[in-house]
Amino acid sequence: MRNNTKITIAVLAAGALTLGLSACGSGSTSAKADTGSALVVGATAVPAGEVLDYIKENLADDAGLDLEIKEFTDYVLPNTALQEGQLDANLYQNVPYLENFNKTQGTDLVAVADAYLPPMGVYSRKTEDIAALPDGATVAVPNETTNEGRALKLLAASGLIELRKDAGVTASPADITSNPKNIEFKELEPAQLPRSLEDVDAAVINSNYALDAGLSPRNDSVLLESVKDNPYTNVLAVKKGNEDDTRVRKLVELLTSDEVKNFIEQKYKGSVLPVDPS
Known part of the structure; x- marks a missing residue:
């Protein structure tokens, strides 16, 4: 059973309003990278939240990763929270969206791993x-x-x-x-x-x-959508400078593992497609 924090638009609306003020002035402020603390990852409920739940419940302990998942109901707030250091990573968006968000909002978020393709x-x-x-x-x-x-x-x-x-x-x-x-x-x-x-x-x-x-x-x-040459693979993203956080690297390994690939194939049966990390 899930024991994650669900973040709604209403709860975090005030945080979103501060992005324009904080994004430009926070470029030198890195999200926390304490390898002894939980890795806080933001995600939309499906499929990102379910994939992360699988990792948390089946793989994280053996990998020595303390994983905390916060669910969001929109596409803006997970990036706002990541930029402001409320999250260590997020999983829900593709690279075109991420690049456009950085351009329009003045954020400095980067993709660290391809996760899966959810065709539109x-x-x-x-x-x-x-x-x-x-x-x-x-x-x-x-x-x-x-x-x-x-x-x-x-x-x-x-x-x-x-x-x-x-x-x-x-x-x-x-x-x-x-x-x-x-x-x-x-x-x-x-x-x-x-x-x-x-x-x-x-x-x-x-x-x-x-x-x-x-x-x-x-x-x-x-x-x-066709999967051939599709640029809309969902990615795990972090704030620039945190790409080598030990906890992030552990999650990347789990996210691109055969176990997670098999989970995606069996659960979604072609409606979400795993990505070959190579």
């Missing part, structure tokens, strides 16, 4: 074929910059829309050059997307929120 998918209560979306369909997408770009690129790969050739990871609806079905895009908080399925024709949902809502990316999506 399109879900619908109204059609089983993405090509059958009606003219004027409403499609909900994440309102967060890089995840919105990721969602639009997925739709473009299916042929539903076309994007400007130079549209990068921060692509937005303004970058759409062709929209033959006149799709209307509804931008929502990523966590709200599963609940929007009753109100829209389709929604593009990150795997962690899909899984948390009882959806199977492999079985329930009408369109799923």
Whole structure:
């Protein structure tokens, strides 16, 4: 049974408001690196929290790692808390998101290990074929910059829309050059997307929120990202300067172990994919 701390948006909203003031002035302040203390890792509940729970309950003691997990319900606060030293590491984000967060928020967070790939998918209560979306369909997408770009690129790969050739990871609806079905895009908080399925024709949902809502990316999506050359692998991140923290290195070893790979394969059955550390 979990005995982790769950951090909600309401509880940490005040902390998020301080990021703009603290990020620029805290670049020389490292998160704690006391190898005798617990390693505090922030994560979204699924799959990151479940993967870390498995490590804590089955592998950490033998490795001499005291692991404390704090769960978050959004994508901003885990990085805010990491930058401010409330966490030693976090697990939930991909490199494009991390790099954009550093650029826009003035943080200095770095990835230390690839963990797994949670493919983004399109879900619908109204059609089983993405090509059958009606003219004027409403499609909900994440309102967060890089995840919105990721969602639009997925739709473009299916042929539903076309994007400007130079549209990068921060692509937005303004970058759409062709929209033959006149799709209307509804931008929502990523966590709200599963609940929007009753109100829209389709929604593009990150795997962690899909899984948390009882959806199977492999079985329930009408369109799923390809794993080939996919840049959206989730990574373990730390504040720059703490890459060689002994506790972090221990967690990296466990996170990339055969035991964790097997756990991911057996639990998620293709809805989350382990990453070869090589």
